[in-house]
Amino acid sequence: MAERMLQFTHVERKMPEKREAKARADDFAEIYAEFSKEAAGAQAARCSQCGVPFCQQGCPLSNNIPDWLKLAAENRLEEAWRVSSATNNMPEICGRICPQDRLCEGICTIQQSGHGTVTIGSIEKYITDTAWEEGWVTPIKPPRERSQSAGIIGAGPGGLAAAEQLRRKGYQVTVYDAYDRGGGLLVYGIPGFKLEKHVVERRIQRLEESGIVFKFNTRVGEQVSLSTLRAEHDTVLIATGVYAAKDLKCPGSGAQGVYPALEYLTASNRKGFGDAVPAYDEGDLNAEGKRVVVIGGGDTAMDCVRTAIRQGAKQVSCVYRRDRTNMPGSQREVQNAEEEGVVFEWLASPEAILDTKAGKVKAVRANRMKLGEPDASGRQSPVKTGESFDIKADMVIKALGFDPEDLPELFGEEALTVNRWGAVRVDYATMETSLPGVYAAGDIVRGASLVVWAIKDGRDAAEAMHKAMKAAARAETVAAE
Template sequence: MASRMLKFTELDRSMPEKRDAKKRARDFGEIYADYATEAAEAQASRCSQCGVPFCQQGCPLTNNIPDWLKLVSENRLEEAYQVSSATNNMPEICGRICPQDRLCEGICTIEQSGHGTVTIGSIERFITDNAWEEGWVTPIKPPRERKESAGIIGAGPGGLAAAEQLRRKGYKVTVYDRYDRGGGLLIYGIPGFKLEKHIVERRIKRLEDSGVKFKFNTSIGGKLKLSDLRDKHDTILIATGVYKARDLMVPGSGHESVHAALDYLTTSNRKGLGDEVPRFDDGTHDARDKNVVVIGGGDTAMDCVRTAVRQGAKSVTCLYRRDRANMPGSQREVANAEEEGVVFEWLAAPEAILDTKAGKLKAVRAARMKLGAPDPSGRQSPEKTGETFDVKADMVIKALGFDPEELPELFGEPALTVNRWGAIKVDFATLETSIPNVFAAGDIVRGASLVVWAIKDGRDAAEEMHKRMKQMSRADAATAPVAAE
């Protein structure tokens, strides 16, 4: 029904209703409402159904975006869910947290022609939220059970995607995670105003109902070593993510009121989940009535500034050494933060953390920067202008990115090779590590990246693990003794 499409010339782009900034800054609820069905159909009908869909090319998962937009426009919502979930294990999560402005929506054809992009992320979220409500999202029932098993280290998005794909093929799957819940950064890193936790918890519950086993509070490298898992499972996937915070290399950075971003966000998320959190209750990670300075310009920095606002900070300032156009975080998140009262100091880099004679944190001294020649990545390098200024601070949060932990030592497995940045080396054709039948995927291979890339890597790794376990099964069958007649 082509008449339902190509409405971008007569229908304006319209996002779901966004809560008032002052009201939403008082709680951790998601800031966007859900589309009504009629609104989702109308916005989907704006798609131009390109012969070469750039939106699909801009998606790491190569989601069949034009197909499910057309199905939504025709109110064929169950079919839209089936198409959407065929390439993405967590469409409603990606619809909430993917930086669509840098991916699918950013290269939408009608966006380039000046008509405003199709609201792909919001429609993606609508499709699967509706599917959950209608009961279309059900536990996995493999066509047959296989005897081989896979062990997955890490219950973040990459590990969960791999677990689902392997379970669909009938393998026994056990997921090991050192935390007390599944989800990784989806639970403990990303705040509720972007991703409410029940959205993640129902995904974990579905995998449990599908037969996937979870072993929480289980660290690999202590009593349970990687070699133990290799003895227990036919294949292993390492999908631990990267959690080692990059440090702030300026005088005073060791002050007790300077905190790593993930520590701060984990405390806040645990509090929201109802846990007992001493470091929040004693005020260490509580921004209430404090002048907060966040250093960094990525999505984690945006999560920190917006969390501090909701905790009741007196002021929140973000320092970033480049300008707005060159920041790595989502421009949509910057706009949301500005609406909520965050002050951005662009072209500003920390030079020192200052305290009083009594040792109380006082300010961050920052250097004014300018953009110079491009660096090897093509981005202009920041250079000091010689000017400095002070930003009042009672709490400083460093959101400078993450590096891998020392996994060979942590796992007690020196044969596991890593590159010079500490990321696991793999054969990129198969994602197999230096240890036979041990694979790796996600941030622990590529470095800190997006959730959607972790999902893609998890799916790819699961396919390679499937191929390997099929080979094992055939080898076992070939060597099995022939029964006497």
């Protein structure tokens, strides 16, 4: 083992420098600076090189984290990038937006010993950003071209990962997406202060240069049917994600000024691209000068509150029915939001949206809650205390999660089976749906989840599609003989 490792006993844990809250609240640029080469190497050298690396077990992609940390500590950055990208199609994106505190860093061995976790995510970001700067990330050149093709429905992380894996094996790949840009929630859901859009755009460009065809503004079920895609391609992957917003079930939820989180975030991100967004320009989806209340406790809620701050909101509050310890969002994001001026109302649940005679929202009435007995999931259930209070509001954003759209209806395929939540059913051994030759991956299978899980599902589905097409080609060759 290199002597430069196991430095955690005398090298303190450090994150890259973070911009001051007042400075970063005025723009949508990422809040963390880049590690210097020296800082990245020093932080990577803190790794204890565990015989059983818990960090790798905590990563959905089983990334070889100790290996590329060691290589980074030795300044062998191109090798570190190749190891990192061997298991992850978007390491620079995961390094930015993965909740490492709940995954790899959360179970780091030296974190458990009290020395502070290795800053895995920031080093991962540094390695891959360096790879882009140095020109190591080049278009895919398959060892041979195959005549078979795959159609991918959805240009989000799951679809993009699958497209890349299949292209590496030489298949002809076409990606269909309803939006006018690739990336899905990476471009329209996640704000720039967590993920600047050029990071996604260069990935899309690289895939295009690799021979993958993108057909944007193409909604399956409208511009093209699923049956047509099945006829045109040897295999098809459904990777649409989930976009139907869960509704707020209380009186007044239809008041003017109450919006779904994704509608709000998409408008903001489109403005960042320079698109025309009338609903933003006219003030509806713009928080400037308003008292904003965001309902929810996940990462989408954190994206909304921090976006409202940057739009110049007068006051921003976040209402969540459990306490801070039990919230589903990243604790790091909560800290960033608090630094930027967001007020959190823990143990509070909306009772009603109060509106004016003209039907415009004026306040959120919330119940004070306490945590009771654990529910079926093991989490303590919130219980009303009988006390309520009002929060003045000019805009209310519902960040309660997402449900799948009705794909059998949208695609005109009644034979496409879904579960009771509307997610597509698959054989998890193959990721194949009830329709032969049609596979599914990501949130449309598992429900709203993390980008890293979508990437894993996309990779798994691509491998199954490859096996199916390879078997079909072999059978065709045998039949011809």
